[in-house]
Amino acid sequence: MTTLRAEAVTAGYGARTVLHDCTLPIAQGEVVAIVGPNGAGKSTLLRVLSGLLRPRSGSVRVDGVDIATLARSELARSIAVVPQIFDTVFPFSVREIVALGRTARLGMFGGASRADTVAVERAIADLDLLDLASRRIDRLSGGERQRAVLAMALAQGADVLLLDEPTVHLDPAHQVAMLRLIRELACTRGLAVAAVLHDLNLAASMATRLAVMANGRVVCDAAPETVFDPDLIRDVFGPGLTVLRHDGRPIVLAVP
Amino acid sequence: MRTLSILAFLAAALIVSAAAGILVGAVAIGPSDVLAALFGSNDVNGTIIRELRLPRVLGAALVGGSLATAGALLQGLLRNPLADPFVTGTSAGATLAAVGAIALGASAPIVPLAAFAGALVAVTIVWRLARLGGSTTVLTVLLAGVVLTSFVGAVVTFILVSSDRLALRLRAVLGWLQGGVSVISWEELAVAAVIVAAGLAFALFLAHRLDAYAFGEETAATLGVDPDRTTTAVLAATALLSGAAVALAGLVGFVGLVVPHALRFAIGATHRRLIPASFFAGAAALVLADLGARVLLSPAELPVGAITGLVGAPFFLALLVRSRRVVV
Amino acid sequence: MRSRVFAFIVVLLLSISACGGAVSVSPSPSITASPFPATLSDFQNRSVTITSRPERLVSIGPSITAFLFALGAGPRVVGVDDFSDEPAEAATRDHVGGIKVNFEKVVALKPDLVFSVKFSDGTIEKLQAASLNVLVVDPQSVSDVARTATLLGRAVGADGEGLARSIQQRVDAVKTKTANVATRPRVYHEIDASDPAKIFTVGPGSYINDLIDIAGGVNIAARAASAYPQLSAEEILRSDPEIIVLSADAYSSKPGDVAARQGWSIIGAVKNNRIFTIDPNLINRPGPRVGEAAEAYAKLVHPELFR
Numbered sequence: 001m002t003t004l005r006a007e008a009v010t011a012g013y014g015a016r017t018v019l020h021d022c023t024l025p026i027a028q029g030e031v032v033a034i035v036g037p038n039g040a041g042k043s044t045l046l047r048v049l050s051g052l053l054r055p056r057s058g059s060v061r062v063d064g065v066d067i068a069t070l071a072r073s074e075l076a077r078s079i080a081v082v083p084q085i086f087d088t089v090f091p092f093s094v095r096e097i098v099a100l101g102r103t104a105r106l107g108m109f110g111g112a113s114r115a116d117t118v119a120v121e122r123a124i125a126d127l128d129l130l131d132l133a134s135r136r137i138d139r140l141s142g143g144e145r146q147r148a149v150l151a152m153a154l155a156q157g158a159d160v161l162l163l164d165e166p167t168v169h170l171d172p173a174h175q176v177a178m179l180r181l182i183r184e185l186a187c188t189r190g191l192a193v194a195a196v197l198h199d200l201n202l203a204a205s206m207a208t209r210l211a212v213m214a215n216g217r218v219v220c221d222a223a224p225e226t227v228f229d230p231d232l233i234r235d236v237f238g239p240g241l242t243v244l245r246h247d248g249r250p251i252v253l254a255v256p
Numbered sequence: 257m258r259t260l261s262i263l264a265f266l267a268a269a270l271i272v273s274a275a276a277g278i279l280v281g282a283v284a285i286g287p288s289d290v291l292a293a294l295f296g297s298n299d300v301n302g303t304i305i306r307e308l309r310l311p312r313v314l315g316a317a318l319v320g321g322s323l324a325t326a327g328a329l330l331q332g333l334l335r336n337p338l339a340d341p342f343v344t345g346t347s348a349g350a351t352l353a354a355v356g357a358i359a360l361g362a363s364a365p366i367v368p369l370a371a372f373a374g375a376l377v378a379v380t381i382v383w384r385l386a387r388l389g390g391s392t393t394v395l396t397v398l399l400a401g402v403v404l405t406s407f408v409g410a411v412v413t414f415i416l417v418s419s420d421r422l423a424l425r426l427r428a429v430l431g432w433l434q435g436g437v438s439v440i441s442w443e444e445l446a447v448a449a450v451i452v453a454a455g456l457a458f459a460l461f462l463a464h465r466l467d468a469y470a471f472g473e474e475t476a477a478t479l480g481v482d483p484d485r486t487t488t489a490v491l492a493a494t495a496l497l498s499g500a501a502v503a504l505a506g507l508v509g510f511v512g513l514v515v516p517h518a519l520r521f522a523i524g525a526t527h528r529r530l531i532p533a534s535f536f537a538g539a540a541a542l543v544l545a546d547l548g549a550r551v552l553l554s555p556a557e558l559p560v561g562a563i564t565g566l567v568g569a570p571f572f573l574a575l576l577v578r579s580r581r582v583v584v
Numbered sequence: 585m586r587s588r589v590f591a592f593i594v595v596l597l598l599s600i601s602a603c604g605g606a607v608s609v610s611p612s613p614s615i616t617a618s619p620f621p622a623t624l625s626d627f628q629n630r631s632v633t634i635t636s637r638p639e640r641l642v643s644i645g646p647s648i649t650a651f652l653f654a655l656g657a658g659p660r661v662v663g664v665d666d667f668s669d670e671p672a673e674a675a676t677r678d679h680v681g682g683i684k685v686n687f688e689k690v691v692a693l694k695p696d697l698v699f700s701v702k703f704s705d706g707t708i709e710k711l712q713a714a715s716l717n718v719l720v721v722d723p724q725s726v727s728d729v730a731r732t733a734t735l736l737g738r739a740v741g742a743d744g745e746g747l748a749r750s751i752q753q754r755v756d757a758v759k760t761k762t763a764n765v766a767t768r769p770r771v772y773h774e775i776d777a778s779d780p781a782k783i784f785t786v787g788p789g790s791y792i793n794d795l796i797d798i799a800g801g802v803n804i805a806a807r808a809a810s811a812y813p814q815l816s817a818e819e820i821l822r823s824d825p826e827i828i829v830l831s832a833d834a835y836s837s838k839p840g841d842v843a844a845r846q847g848w849s850i851i852g853a854v855k856n857n858r859i860f861t862i863d864p865n866l867i868n869r870p871g872p873r874v875g876e877a878a879e880a881y882a883k884l885v886h887p888e889l890f891r
Contacts, residue, residue, distance in 0.1 A: 050478055076480025083475040089335055090525035092470060103468045104480025110464030110528045149471075156479070282816035300850055304818050307847025441846050556814060557781050 003028050003192040004049065004079070004160045009058035011048050018044045020216045021058070024194070028159065031186050031193040033203035036213035037237055042196045043164055045213065049194060050081045050162050062160060076104035080156040082163045086149045088138060094148050095133045098123050101155030123151040126185065142169040146178065154185065161186070163195040167202065175199075179206035200252045204228065212236055228252060259529045266536035270317065273543040277313040278305060280547055282554070315440035315448070316546040316560065317539035319505045320515075322452045322497035323347075324538020325459050327512025328519075328530050329497075330379075332466040333490045334386050337520070338398065340512030341375070341498035345404025347509075349378025350495075350502035352408045359415055368447060372499030378404060379491050379498075405507075440504060448500045455496035456535060462490055463527035470525075508561045510568025511538050511545075517575055619741050626720040626735065628702065634717065637741045638696035644685060645701035647869035648721050649674045651732055652699070654872035655742040663693045670865050687714060697739060723870040724811070726755065726794035726878075733872070747872065754875025755798060758882050761889050762800030769885060771801035772825035772853065775812065777837050780845075783820065787813040791870045799882035800889075801827065821847060827885060828853040831868070832861035860884045 006024040010017060018041045026032050034042045047053040049060055051067050060067045062078045070078075080101070088097075101123065102116040124133050127147045132140060137148055146169060153161060163182070167175040179195075183206045186193045194211075197203040203210055204224035212220040212227055214236045220227055228250035230243045242255045279290055285301050293305035327340035334344075341347045353374025354367050362370065385400050465486050468476040473483045501508065515538045516530060523529055545563040552558060621635045642663040643649040649668035652661055658673065666682035668674045680689045685707050690698060691714050698711055702722040711718045719739055723732040730748040737744015773792050775784040786792040787808035796803045804823040805813055828851075830836050839859035848854050862884065866877035883890040 052474055052477060072477055072482040073480040076478060079478070081475070081478035083471045083478070085475070086471055088470045089337055090332075090470060091520060092467075092525045096467070096524065096526050097470070100468055100470065100479055103464060106464055109460055152479075282818040283822045300822055300824060303847045303850040304821050308817055308821070311846070557816065559781075 004060070004062050004194070006045065006049055006060050007058050009045070009048055009055040009060065011044060011053055011055040011058075013053075017056070018216050019048065019055070022048075022213075022216070022218050023058075024049070024211055024218055024221065026160070026192040026194050028190050028192050029186060030209060031183055031195070031207045032209045032211055033207035034194060034196045034211045034213060035198070035200055035203050040213040041216040042213055044216075045218075046162055046164050046194065046196050050079055051075050052081075073104040076156060076158070078158050079160040079162065080153040080158040082150050082153040082161070082166055084164050084168075086137075086145050091136045091138060093134055094129055094137055094140070094151075095120065095124065097137050097148050098129070098133075098151045098155050101152040101157075104156065119155050119157050123155040126154065127151040127181070143171075143174045143178075146170060150178075150182075154189070159190070159192060161191045161193045163193070165196055165198065167197070167199075175202060176205065182206065200228075200233075204250070204252075225250065262523050262529065263532055263536065266533055266540065270536050270540040270543070273540040273547075274313050274317060277316065277543045277547050278309050280551060281309050282550070311440045311442055311445055312546065313543055314445055315504050316542045318445070318448055318452050319501045319508060320511050320542025320545075321535040321539035322455060322501045323508060323512040324515035324534040324541070325456060325531055326494045326497040326501070327538075328516035328527065328534040329459055329462070329466065329490050329494045330512070331516055332469060332527055332530075333383070333487065333494075335469060335472070336386075337517050338513065340510070340516075341379075341494065341501070342405070342507065342509035342511075343398060343401045343513055344379065344382045345401035346375050346379045346382065346494065346498050347502050347507055348401070348405040348408040349381075350375035350499045351507055352411060353377075354503060355408075355412055355415070365447065368451065368500060368503035371503040372451070372495055375499040375502065376492065376495035379494050383487065383491055444504060448504050451496055451500040455493050455500065456531075458489065458493040458496065459531050460528075462486065462493060463531050466490065466527045467525075505560065508542070508564055510564045510572065511542055514568050514571050514575070515541055517572075521575075521578075619738060622738055624719065624735060624738055627722045628708075628720045630718075630720060632717065632719050634697060634739055636696075638717075638739070640693065640695045640697075641740065642680060642690055642693055642695040642698045643668060643700075644680065644690075645699065645721065646670060647723055647732070647871040648699045648701065648736070650869070650871035650873070651736050651747075652740065655733070655737055655740060655744060655747055657736075657740045657742055660740065662695060663690060670871065685711075687711065690714070690716065699736070699739075723791075725789065725791050726798065726870060726874055729870050729872075729874045732870075751872060751875045755878045758875075758878040758890075759798050762798065762882060762886060765800050765886060765889070768800055768802045769826040770804050770823060770852075771796045771799075771827045771829060771885060772804050772820060772823070773829045774837065774842070775831075776835070777842075778835070780817070783815050783817065784812055785815055787811050792867055795867065795877055795881045796885070798878045799885040801885040817845070817847065821851060824850075824852050826852045826856070826858060828859040829881070829884060830859065830861050831864045833864040836861075836864075 004026045006022055009019055009022045011019040022045055024032070024045065034045060036042050044053065048055050051060070054068060067075055067079070099112070099120050102112065102119060105116060106112060124130055127150055129147055129151055132144060137145060140148065146166065150166070166182070167178055170178060179202055182193060182195065185191065207224065209221060210224050210227040211218050212232070219236060220232060228243050233241050233243060233252060240254055241252050243250050243252055245251070279287060281304070283304060285293070285305065289301045290305055293302040296302065323341060326346070330339040330341065330344060331337050350371040351374070353370040357367050357370035382400050465481045468479040468481045476486070477483050516534045519530060519533050519537055523533055542560065542564070545567065546560045548563045549558040549560045620637055621633060623631060623633045626632055639660055641652060641657060641661045643652055643661055644665045646665065646668045649661065649664050650670045652658060653671050653674060661674065661677055663678045663680045664674050666679050678689065678693060680686050680693070687710055690711065695716065698716050698718045699721050700708060700711065700718055702720055708718055708720060721732055721735060723729055729751055733748035733751065734744040737747065773786050773796065775786060777783045785805045786803060787805045787810050790811040793803050793806065804820070804825050805815060828842060830839065830842065839861065842848065842859055843854045853859055862880055866873055866880055879890065
């Protein structure tokens with residue numbers, strides 16, 4: 001069953017059109033990595049998928065329902081977005097940040113139910129944040145904060161999880177771990193995941209599918225094996241990249 | 257549970273401050289007489305306590321509470337711990353509207369409405385400026401506040417110097433402009449209390465949504481908060497609270513800034529806790545400031561705005577130094 | 585023997601004429617000898633010499649103006665300050681400024697003598713620097729009135745002493761009547777309550793405080809620290825004045841407003857409706873109408889004695 005589907009989306013900012021007729025389905029259990037060169041429209045597509053940008057034509061449907069018809073709080077119960085910016089000036093604790101994920105489900109004056117508390121604790125446990133739960137978020141390292149906002153998104157209890165460059169603040173070892181974690185969570189929680197990633201190899205390591213974008217279009221939407229075709233890579237990313245095989249898996253390398 | 261004990265402690269602090277405020281005044285009245293007065297004794301002491309001191313203390317509590325709550329709201333919305341109704345010029349806008357209403361001969365009930373309108377316009381201007389975004393956001397907001405406040409001062413001075421008739425009407429306003437709760441009638445208190453209660457209820461309703469602004473408006477949206485509606489609601493609540501405060505006591509600075517800012521260090525940033533805590537703490541703070549205003553240079557009375565400035569400014573500097581990250 | 589009788593008669597005649605002079609109600613005969621040049625000591629202890637009868641006078645101070653006109657020197661007054669509205673004719677003269685004196689105007693009027701109240705901003709010095717003869721006259725209390733009349737009389741060559749005497753008599757008449765009253769009611773005279781946190785009243789050393797005393801009342805601020813002290817509403821309530829007096833001008837509160845103030849209904853004066861207004865010209869300044877002022881005030885405080 002397809003959980004999230006962008007259908008023939010054309011979108012842009014002001015006079016500029018950034019996306020042209022993009023279609024992207026994401027089903028439960030799938031991890032789709034959105035890749036492409038700078039300016040291809042990856043982040044814009046993600047914003048449209050998350051409901052932050054209204055498309056000029058086409059639609060985004062979650063479980064068949066057009067998200068344009070949904071109120072913010074309803075949308076938040078179906079689609080969770082891991083924020084790119086997670087600096088805050090206020091001394092929230094990790095637990096309080098994770099609890100923000102339940103905002104759309106709290107009572108009128110913010111009262112938390114048992115289900116809310118359980119969801120928060122589960123997210124904390126899944127992201128191995130128990131030791132850090134009472135610490136102030138502004139006192140944590142970049143990687144720890146990334147986990148915290150990921151937990152926040154998970155606490156939303158939505159079926160869809162969207163991430164924009166979730167590894168940009170992490171060192172290489174942590175990047176791999178983070179992406180593995182996301183892949184695991186997608187499996188165990190049955191999520192439909194879409195992530196914008198700039199590193200092709202990392203993308204290939206954790207995604208079930210790669211959606212390759214160029215000039216505002218989805219030019220290829222397939223398994224990493226298929227996408228890592230030298231011709232395609234050259235067409236999209238330009239010369240200077242080559243595809244090699246390592247341990248049976250294809251990797252892309254920049255060749256000087 | 258922790259939330260309840262914090263609020264209980266602050267409420268107790270408020271009651272103690274209020275008691276001190278009622279016990280102390282230009283005329284010495286002993287505690288037993290004060291008690292008798294509260295229960296309706298008919299003599300002069302009774303009148304002094306019930307008609308002069310009690311409204312004044314309650315007024316100070318309302319003003320302090322609303323300013324602190326408005327400060328918490330603004331800080332959460334602008335994601336800036338330096339924001340408050342005074343600093344952002346919201347109070348100045350309210351004051352200008354109120355002075356204008358008085359100069360035009362408006363009757364007493366209109367003045368708080370004018371103050372509310374002025375506050376709403378000012379806070380909306382500040383919000384729009386803040387949205388222009390970028391690293392100049394904070395500076396822009398603070399500058400807007402400085403400019404608005406200076407502008408109000410200039411306009412009032414102009415009115416006072418240019419017209420004797422207007423100056424006559426405004427002479428009564430001068431003391432109020434400097435920030436004073438000295439004479440508050442029960443009617444004014446009642447009207448203000450209603451407005452403040454509405455603003456406070458509104459603020460409590462918005463509290464958990466305001467938490468979602470921690471990472472910005474877009475993240476608030478994806479967390480399930482309608483940013484436009486919520487922002488408008490927060491601005492309206494801020495205007496209600498600061499408008500009522502200005503209508504009662506004119507320009508009182510720093511309470512809205514220092515109280516929520518300091519509380520955050522002690523009880524964390526969650527607005528469900530911060531907002532009611534700010535109300536109680538701000539109320540207690542201003543009751544004590546008014547007490548200081550009456551006692552420090554007795555028999556002369558300082559305007560309470562002078563006390564909040566004298567204490568608030570160095571306190572704020574200390575907070576700045578203590579917090580390692582200053583968003584400027 | 586006859587020389588002793590003669591001496592006795594001379595002494596008797598002298599005594600009678602001396603007694604007669606002291607009891608006489610009419611002003612003493614005008615000074616036949618020329619009073620000028622005169623060297624006078626003014627209210628700031630400055631020694632001022634007036635060489636000849638001054639024909640062009642400028643008055644900076646409403647009570648000075650009032651006195652000059654009362655002394656008959658009105659025709660010689662060529663310039664007055666903005667606040668000199670008594671008598672009405674005085675306001676028709678050229679104006680030389682209000683709180684700030686317009687020096688150019690004063691000089692342009694070519695005065696022989698300039699009278700001024702005290703200034704702390706160097707105005708007197710500036711006038712002197714413009715080669716003007718300045719006499720500082722600043723009556724603040726009832727006792728200053730006699731001195732003012734006498735000094736001004738000497739300065740312009742009129743009978744100041746006579747005026748002083750007639751005023752004093754009127755005042756003394758009131759004093760005598762009130763000297764033996766059984767009770768002296770508590771009086772609160774409100775100067776300015778436009779800022780309800782800073783209510784100004786009169787204290788010791790002020791003119792109105794003197795009036796209250798002469799009128800047979802007790803000023804509730806009689807023991808205050810200054811002439812125009814500030815009171816809090818609490819203190820006023822506690823002192824429970826029996827009479828409240830307000831100035832009947834545009835700037836002062838009206839009796840109805842005072843009675844309506846929160847908490848004031850407990851004051852005796854409010855309960856018994858004894859809130860009065862008085863002609864501002866009588867109380868604004870200690871002028872030649874002091875006697876009339878004393879009578880007017882006494883009527884409010886002891887109506888039973890002054891019908």
